[in-house]
Amino acid sequence: MQSDTLFKTWAEIDLEAIRYNIGQIRKLIGDRVKILVSVKADAYGHGVVAVSRTALAAGAEWLGVSHVKEALELRAFFPKVPILILSSGMRGHSRHIIRNNLTPMVCSVEIARDLARTALEFGTRTDIHIMLDTGMGRIGVWHENCLPFLEEVSRIQGIRIEGLASHFAAADDPDNSFTLHQLQCFLKVVEDARKQGIDIPIKHIANSGALLGMKESRLDMVRPGIMLYGVYPAPHYRKIIELKPALSLKTRIAYLKTVGPGRTISYGRTYTVKSKTRVATLPIGYGDGFSRAHSGRGEVLIRGKRAPIIGIVTMDQIMVDVGKIDGVSVEDEAVLIGEQGGDRITAEEVAGRIGTISYEVLSQLGKRVSRVYL
Numbered sequence: 001m002q003s004d005t006l007f008k009t010w011a012e013i014d015l016e017a018i019r020y021n022i023g024q025i026r027k028l029i030g031d032r033v034k035i036l037v038s039v040k041a042d043a044y045g046h047g048v049v050a051v052s053r054t055a056l057a058a059g060a061e062w063l064g065v066s067h068v069k070e071a072l073e074l075r076a077f078f079p080k081v082p083i084l085i086l087s088s089g090m091r092g093h094s095r096h097i098i099r100n101n102l103t104p105m106v107c108s109v110e111i112a113r114d115l116a117r118t119a120l121e122f123g124t125r126t127d128i129h130i131m132l133d134t135g136m137g138r139i140g141v142w143h144e145n146c147l148p149f150l151e152e153v154s155r156i157q158g159i160r161i162e163g164l165a166s167h168f169a170a171a172d173d174p175d176n177s178f179t180l181h182q183l184q185c186f187l188k189v190v191e192d193a194r195k196q197g198i199d200i201p202i203k204h205i206a207n208s209g210a211l212l213g214m215k216e217s218r219l220d221m222v223r224p225g226i227m228l229y230g231v232y233p234a235p236h237y238r239k240i241i242e243l244k245p246a247l248s249l250k251t252r253i254a255y256l257k258t259v260g261p262g263r264t265i266s267y268g269r270t271y272t273v274k275s276k277t278r279v280a281t282l283p284i285g286y287g288d289g290f291s292r293a294h295s296g297r298g299e300v301l302i303r304g305k306r307a308p309i310i311g312i313v314t315m316d317q318i319m320v321d322v323g324k325i326d327g328v329s330v331e332d333e334a335v336l337i338g339e340q341g342g343d344r345i346t347a348e349e350v351a352g353r354i355g356t357i358s359y360e361v362l363s364q365l366g367k368r369v370s371r372v373y374l
């Protein structure tokens with residue numbers, strides 16, 4: 001794989017780690033609770049088809065994506081697997097949803113009616129999931145107003161309410177009081193609906209943070225995303241579960257030169273070399289999803305040692321100082337995320353350097369980064 005010279009920069013995806021992480025989730029939640037894996041945004045940058053296939057083979061039952069377009073791409077590969085669209089749909093989506101047997105998340109009567117009308121036109125009916133807002137403030141019917149909404153939707157011919165969902169706003173906060181409040185609001189709607197004769201088979205609310213931190217939130221199905229990829233939603237979860245990181249981001253030194261004191265490196269001349277050193281140029285930049293915020297910040301692993309990024313990150317290339325590392329040569333492997341020589345740079349570390357979260361670091365990896373499956 002490393003001899004393929006077309007791979008200027010690549011992400012190695014360890015599918016065994018994905019399998020392991022699903023196994024770890026299953027061990028924690030038992031057999032009764034279903035697993036929907038969040039594979040939106042190209043499986044958080046890992047490649048949606050390979051990750052979905054692996055997760056399903058390891059015991060996940062549902063796939064969750066963000067948008068109908070993502071769902072259609074997956075349907076072509078997985079004709080029978082339930083696919084839930086986690087964002088709110090629009091009217092133009094109904095015929096795609098019905099024709100391809102996708103499951104929409106619904107939070108308006110208008111959309112529910114449109115789906116029902118379309119289903120009847122196709123001579124079928126469709127299952128839907130309803131999204132409640134218990135405190136996320138994103139999509140969903142406010143929980144206080146949900147009962148009349150559920151009653152109205154449950155009377156529409158052509159649709160069946162298969163699922164009831166909500167989403168936590170702060171599940172990874174060690175103070176879980178708001179998460180508990182959201183769960184209680186959700187369970188109250190479940191109970192009130194049941195009293196009105198509306199019994200919904202699949203109730204789900206738990207993302208990675210909640211399924212780890214609040215056992216009682218697991219309900220009928222959990223929706224892990226980030227932990228599937230072996231990344232902890234927050235550091236305090238490390239003691240609850242062992243996960244294996246699935247993605248390593250690697251490249252090779254494209255160019256190497258000796259640079260004397262007084263020379264400046266990259267756009268804007270923000271970095272001046274103080275004493276004679278060697279500078280390596282790596283073929284990765286913000287055009288590959290490696291944020292410009294890494295300019296002058298952070299490190300990569302070369303020959304098992306940390307080389308600091310110097311100067312501004314450009315669209316296609318970055319520069320690192322390798323003056324303190326012995327024996328460096330052109331085409332040496334450089335690791336931006338992952339392990340080399342006993343040291344490891346995690347996605348969390350990379351995110352922390354630039355004030356963001358691992359979700360963003362991973363999902364931003366661009367198309368130019370070849371995905372290589374191990």
Ligand SMILES: Cc1ncc(COP(=O)(O)O)c(C=O)c1O
Nearest residue numbers: 038086167207208223224225226
């Ligand atoms: C509705 C919904 N469910 C589940 C998830 C998975 O969350 P996480 O990756 O934190 O496990 C997400 C991700 O943002 C989401 O938007």
